Amino acid sequence: MNQQLLNKIKAIVALSSEEERMLSGYWKEKTLKKGEYLLTNGAICRSDNYVIEGALKAYYINSETGNEEILFFAIEDWWASDLYSFQKQIPSIYNIQAVEDTKLLQIANESFQKMLVEIPQLERFFRIILESYLGTLQRKIILNQVYDAKHRYLDFLEQYPLIAARFPNYLIASYLNVSPEFLSRIRKK
Amino acid sequence: MNQQLLNKIKAIVALSSEEERMLSGYWKEKTLKKGEYLLTNGAICRSDNYVIEGALKAYYINSETGNEEILFFAIEDWWASDLYSFQKQIPSIYNIQAVEDTKLLQIANESFQKMLVEIPQLERFFRIILESYLGTLQRKIILNQVYDAKHRYLDFLEQYPLIAARFPNYLIASYLNVSPEFLSRIRKK
DNA sequence: CGTCTATTTGAATGTACTCAAAAGCGGTGG
DNA sequence: CCACCGCTTTTGAGTACATTCAAATAGACG
DSSP: OOHHHHHHHHTTSOOOHHHHHHHHHHOEEEEEOTTOEEEOTTSBOOEEEEEEESEEEEEEEOTTTOOEEEEEEEETTSBOSOHHHHHHTOBOSOEEEESSOEEEEEEEHHHHHHHHHHSTTHHHHHHHHHHHHHHHHHHHHHHHHHSOHHHHHHHHHHHOHHHHHHSOHHHHHHHHTSOHHHHHHHHTO | OOHHHHHHHHTTSOOOHHHHHHHHHHOEEEEEOTTOEEEOTTSBOOEEEEEEESEEEEEEEOTTTOOEEEEEEEETTSBOSOHHHHHHTOBOSOEEEESSOEEEEEEEHHHHHHHHHHSTTHHHHHHHHHHHHHHHHHHHHHHHHHSOHHHHHHHHHHHOHHHHHHSOHHHHHHHHTSOHHHHHHHHTO
16 A cells, blocks of 8 residues: 555554554555546446546536536545545546546445444544545635636635646636636736 | 434434433524524534524625625525534634524534544434535536526526525525526526 | 515626637657 | 647637616515
8 A cells, every 4th residue: 555645544543553454455556547537427436546646637528518627636645536426326427537647546435334344443534534525615616606717716826736737727727617718818917 | 302303313323212312412402583693704613503494594705795605505404504614623714694583403513523432323424414515515516617597597496496485586696606687587487 | 555675677798708710839750 | 850740828809698787666574
């Protein structure tokens, strides 16, 4: 298992070396080439995915226009899953695709459930992950609902400088819910 | 404690009669008159609130225009809390206000934590609540990002007929992120 | 009724979009 | 090393969806 994720967990939860060993056993490494899909619309998100290195985008396909609408990005040390589909094991409405060659750590839903029974302290860790995600979504809703495109872009640059540097502007435009042409006009200032 | 909430919990979690008794002890009833606040911007959401009867709105104040922007509604059998603020005990950016006379069941954060230690099965119940909320937020983001005002309004009517019947249109307009005038024009069709 | 709040209507305006085309940029191969 | 290709970004012009402001109308309630 990856040391970075382990450290993250141990920062929140105390683990015996035996538990640490068990924990590691549940996760498997997976690699994706640029352009490959981790999840497609209609499929169930069967694993929770931690990004070791690389970059991915999650998007929704507008059924009327066929356009991709970016919902979130994921890079090193982020999670790249449809948590709602993963937790409930129902079909996802997202697509998640590698934007660069990517290395992941995966845990299948069944393993995840078993792991939580074996190491119940982890409930706390994953609750905190869920809460952080919740906070991110709340923030995104407010920004989209309340502020104009320029304000959203500036907030984005401040909040996610690493993402802004790593993904092309036309994807960032979609995430911010503006057209690429209009984002370009915003950037001129 | 209120029977309806108890039934909801027991539908998901097995409880001994002793546990049921302990559980009930943690919750307190609270009433709000129409117009009173449950939470104001900058305050910490210190309790989780289950609505027994009545109706509330949660909104964000746009710091530039001073406008209320509705984030969610809550009626009977819903939760009316800023979960993010409640879980992390950090200041909320929301206001939550009674739109009708309202009766709530409240549990303070400290009690909530104690309760989860005493009755660990409840972890599961509250995880499920959190997940449902997550699903709602995801849906809202996609609707706002992808579909036009008419589509959002029709989806809203279908998803939340009880809310649509209960709150004035100018609040629903705010929730849907359109002006009340424009919602009125949409409704003409 | 009269008053207060909510909804509707009209007209002018604006923010952001679409479509089309040009320009920039990076890699690859001749 | 330069030419070409594909992809991303920029620019321009016309347009649309939705807003704002103002005023009229409709509803609810004491």
